[in-house]
Amino acid sequence: MKKMIITNNDWVLKKYNGKFTVVYIDGTFKDVLLAVRDKLHLGHELLTHPLGSSVKPGETPIKSIMISDEKNKINFSSVYMIENAIITYDKFNKEKLKFLDDKRIEDFKLIDLTVLESALNI
Amino acid sequence: MKLELGYIFIKDIQFSDVSKVEDGTLYVNKEEVKALILEDQNFQKADVELAKPGESVRIMPVKDVIEPRVKVEGPGGIFPGMINKVETVGSGKTNVLKGAAVVTTGKIVGFQEGIIDMSGPGADYTPFSKLYNLVLVCEPVEGLKQHDHEKALRFAGYKVALYLGELARNLTPDEVEVFETPTLTEGLKMYPDLPRVAYVEMLQSQGLMHDTYVYGVDAKQILPTMIYPTEVMDGAIVSGNCVSACDKNTTYHHLNNPVIHELYAEHGKTLNFIGVIITNENVYLADKERSSNWSSKLAEFFGVDGVIVSEEGFGNPDTDLIMNCKKIESKGIKTVLITDEYAGRDGTSQSLADADPLADAVVSGGNANEVIELPPMDKIIGHVEVADVIAGGFDGSLHKDGSITAELQVITGATNEMGFNKLSAR
Numbered sequence: 001m002k003k004m005i006i007t008n009n010d011w012v013l014k015k016y017n018g019k020f021t022v023v024y025i026d027g028t029f030k031d032v033l034l035a036v037r038d039k040l041h042l043g044h045e046l047l048t049h050p051l052g053s054s055v056k057p058g059e060t061p062i063k064s065i066m067i068s069d070e071k072n073k074i075n076f077s078s079v080y081m082i083e084n085a086i087i088t089y090d091k092f093n094k095e096k097l098k099f100l101d102d103k104r105i106e107d108f109k110l111i112d113l114t115v116l117e118s119a120l121n122i
Numbered sequence: 123m124k125l126e127l128g129y130i131f132i133k134d135i136q137f138s139d140v141s142k143v144e145d146g147t148l149y150v151n152k153e154e155v156k157a158l159i160l161e162d163q164n165f166q167k168a169d170v171e172l173a174k175p176g177e178s179v180r181i182m183p184v185k186d187v188i189e190p191r192v193k194v195e196g197p198g199g200i201f202p203g204m205i206n207k208v209e210t211v212g213s214g215k216t217n218v219l220k221g222a223a224v225v226t227t228g229k230i231v232g233f234q235e236g237i238i239d240m241s242g243p244g245a246d247y248t249p250f251s252k253l254y255n256l257v258l259v260c261e262p263v264e265g266l267k268q269h270d271h272e273k274a275l276r277f278a279g280y281k282v283a284l285y286l287g288e289l290a291r292n293l294t295p296d297e298v299e300v301f302e303t304p305t306l307t308e309g310l311k312m313y314p315d316l317p318r319v320a321y322v323e324m325l326q327s328q329g330l331m332h333d334t335y336v337y338g339v340d341a342k343q344i345l346p347t348m349i350y351p352t353e354v355m356d357g358a359i360v361s362g363n364c365v366s367a368c369d370k371n372t373t374y375h376h377l378n379n380p381v382i383h384e385l386y387a388e389h390g391k392t393l394n395f396i397g398v399i400i401t402n403e404n405v406y407l408a409d410k411e412r413s414s415n416w417s418s419k420l421a422e423f424f425g426v427d428g429v430i431v432s433e434e435g436f437g438n439p440d441t442d443l444i445m446n447c448k449k450i451e452s453k454g455i456k457t458v459l460i461t462d463e464y465a466g467r468d469g470t471s472q473s474l475a476d477a478d479p480l481a482d483a484v485v486s487g488g489n490a491n492e493v494i495e496l497p498p499m500d501k502i503i504g505h506v507e508v509a510d511v512i513a514g515g516f517d518g519s520l521h522k523d524g525s526i527t528a529e530l531q532v533i534t535g536a537t538n539e540m541g542f543n544k545l546s547a548r
Contacts, residue, residue, distance in 0.1 A: 048405050049438035051475055053328040054366035056437065056464070066406075081407075081441070081476075088437070088475045091466060107231035110268060114329040118342055119406040 002069035003047060005116070006036050011109045012064045012116060021069050030089055032063045037082045043071035046078035048119045050085035058092030060108040061100065064116045123213050124302040125352035128194070128295025132221035135172050135254035143289050148222050150256060150286070158281055159260055164274040167261040171503045173225070175252050177240045178500035184236030184534045185226040185364050187250050187374040188279050190219040190286035193356065200287060201357040203338025205280050212353035217290040223253045223374060224286065226279040227504040228260055230271050230331065236367035236534045237496070237526075244496040247536040249543065250374070257503050258282060272331055276362050279373070301352050301386050303397060310425055313394040317427040320396045321351075321381050322417050322450070324442060326363045326370065326434040327402040333362040334371075334434075336400065342409075346401035346416040348424075351382045354398065363434070368490045368536040369462045371434050375535070380542045381432055381460070396424050401446065403439040414445035421450050428456040433539045436464050436490070440476040451480040462487035462537035463547070467529070487538050488545025490531035498524030 004021040005012060008031065013024045025031050033050060040046060045068040052060065067078075100108075131146055138149035152170050159168035173179045191200045196214015199206030225238065238250045245251035260278055262271045303309065310318065325334040327342035334341040336349075336359050349358060359376045385395040401417040404410060421429050429450055433443045440461070447457045459481055463473035469489050502524075519528045530536050535543055 047407055049407060049410070049441055051437035053326060053332055053403060053405070053438050054363070054370065054435040056366075084475055087472065091464070091471045093467075104231075107268070111231070111330060114269075115332070115405055118327075118329040118404065119409075 004044065004067050004069045005064055006032055006039065006067065007064035008032050009062045009064050009109050009112050011113050015113070029057055029061055029063045032065060033082065033086050033089055036065050036067060037086065039067055040078045040082055041074065043074055044068050045072065045075045046081055048116070050082055051088060052115070055108070055111060056092055057089040058094050058096060060112070061097050061105065062108040062112045064112050066116065066119060123350040123352050124300065125212055125355060126215045127299045127301070127355060128215060128217045129220040129297045129299070130217060130290050130293050131296045132219050132254050135174060135222060135256065137172065141289055143219065143293060148219060148254060148286065148289070155256070155282055155285065158285055159258060159278045162274050162278060164262055164266055164270055165260045165278070166263045169259040171257045171259065173240050173255040173257050173503060175240060175254070179240040180499040180502050181225055181227060181238040181255070181257055182236060182502070182504045183227060183229060184238055184367065185228055185275055186279050186361055187372040187534070188224045188283040189374050189377050190222055190224065190283045190290070191357065191377065192217050192287035192291050194291055198356065200284060201280050201360060204335060204360055205284060208337055210353070211356035211358055212350045216356055217293060217295060219286060219290050221254055222286065223250060223255050224279055224283045225250070225255045225257045226260070226275050227257060228271070228275050229505055230268050230275065230364060235365070235532055237532050238534050239496060239499065242497050242499070243494065244533060247530065247533045247543070249535055256282065256286065259504060269330055272362065272364065280360070301355070303350050303352065303395070306397065306424065309394070309396050313390055316392065316394045318396050318425060319385065319393045320399055320421055320424050320426045320429045321385060322399045322401060322421065322429050322431040322446060323379070324431065324433050324439065324446070325359065325400060325402050326439070328405050331364040335360050335362060341402045342404050344402060346399055346413050346420060348420060349398050349400050351386070351398050354379055354382060359400070366435055366531065367534045368531040369435060369487065369539050371538070371540060372535070375538060375540055375542050378542070380540050381430055396426050403434065403442045405438065410442050410445055414442060414449050417446055418449035418453055421455050422453045426455060428458070430458050430460065432460040436462065437475050440474040444476040444478050444481060447481045448478050456483070458483040458485065460485045460487065460539050460541055462539050463489045464491050465489045467491050467493050485541065486547040487541060487543055488530065488536065488547070490529060490537045492530045493527065494530055496526040496528070
């Protein structure tokens, strides 16, 4: 199955553009979730979970999500999962994100990249 | 498989010229411990501190907590596949320095977390405030990559814990507890009038700083499998999970897994404890499907009437939790889930990121979003400036007087999902 990565992490764009279809979002974590939702409505399938495991949405501004490159019939479990993720994202206080410096953002990019790579099995 | 745990109760910890245990006091030669840490060339400097119950001490950011143990009889050694050879552990005799712990601290990445207060209101939220702690403060060499730093720190903790555990090798335990699990065939015949129960333990397995190891294998690469509960007591499962202080399972939690201990305590009284199934929490949705298929298949194969499932972390592991629940329930096996909640600061939001009507028996470890006030402490071990950036901290959380306003999730072990804490909900 061909894969598409939707991300606001430029490290992922740099490393995987060409190997996969990478859609770079110049925006927030929420913008990535919304872009994924829109794709799922068109029939793409969610391949990685849209939420982090332990790094909460209120802590990190960075997110990469993998979906199928091909479109098919709408996959309702994918849609259910992304909608739930958006509700969960909105629940978290994002106050902390305003104060992140470059070093910390880089660390979040690294974590996001390694979590994505754990799914790519690289 | 039968294991005798011999507890040597530790009631004080002190630095001394010679490392030893005498009359319940753990004496530690600081220089030897430092030298042990600095054997690893990834560290340029190491310091060792003591933290005792009741002291005005704050430890942060905490990475792992490890209980010193030593194998005195039977095959293998503690932490097989990590430090000791990959031999099957869980039988014979193991001595434990009960009441002591090794705590590792360090800033691996810019955002960090994990507070242990040894006194005050914060101390009530963490079980580790009740322990006599040897705290390792390790400074990495310039330019050390995060992966290497995390690994080096993890191994420093294991090595020092084994060094202390070795002091218990020739001691006579103050108390002995025996745990035994027979083969599946024998186990199923026991206590025919009691419900047969297994434990499904979910292990965090998502990448850098989110990993757990089983006999040295990264848990994201395992298929769910069975493990004798006594193997876990000998360190077959160790934590490399540094993120989300409140609901990560430290190595101490694995060694002292309260679900396993409680199931043994009830074995033959209210239930028949059959065994433990371990499974992972991967990022890839196909992995989640495969692993929950497998854990439910094993529960069916075990022939149990019910399982207890414990989660680790929040967010996408909630999906694994619910998948495990649904698939196990669909085989006619009852489930009880142990989790914690991110229900917002007022506790009124949806607690988990996933849900299902079949998840009708759930034990909560508490609400990690609850806001707490931690008064200033006289001494900080580690890095106090980290308070502002730890999980659940928010700008302004570190006040001028050294007090901290933050969410409960900053405290190591506060909402533990094995139930190794005091919080819950009714």
